[in-house]
Amino acid sequence: MSNTKNTPQSQSSPETQDSQESQESQNDTRHKADERRPAPMEVLRQARSQLAELTGLAPESVTSFEQTEDGWVLEMEVLELARVPDTMSLMASYQVDLDGDGQLTGYRRVRRYERGRSDARRPGGR
Template sequence: MADTESSTESQSAAAESADGGSAKKAPARKRTTRKSPARKSAPRKASARTEPARPKKMSGTRVAGEAARQLLELTGKQAEGVIGLERTEDGWKVEIEVLELSRIPNTTDVLASYEVTVDSDGELEGYKRLHRYVRGTPGED
């Protein structure tokens, strides 16, 4: 055992001389963690208790597009365009021109105008066909 102790002493002495004669350990580096930059938060809105939430009013453009999409979903007929838009007490009335029957030449296509009623949230309440006509014929306007 004496040999083992003397060999460890000689190893530590060799380590001291390699370090320039000092047996001190270098101080451990303190690890720092990077913090992400503080996020700017949006100004807080008033709580629902103090201010009742108002439903956002839909624009006429959005209502017309939504009405055409819902009419296509129900009838399977493609809208040619919106030909009338009117705000009512309960929502909107949208008049949509629809391709009823495609023919060759397309000037003889059969079109129809539909009146679609939509509530203030943009949900379809009802629709009805107002009249049918051939594309190339002059209207009653």
């Protein structure tokens, strides 16, 4: 007879223990990175504020919001030129790129249109 306990911990090799410690370390690193990453609503607020400061145009809406490996990509609608009637005002869509901390790294206008116009239908589309 043996007094040795037959538990997984007593049977694990040093390599298994190193692997487990490595996995726990990776999980801790991911958790800490998640804690530093700003919440989506905070990113949205920062993006709106930064775009307005750079362009002098206040975003009216956010039409696209996506998290990427490098940070965030948003598309925002802004009023570029007010006209009367309002349906003739010129609107623009801007793509806004932000890093993982929510800091604006770039933006570009991707479309300009009159407020009262809808998107053109694609051939064969419904």
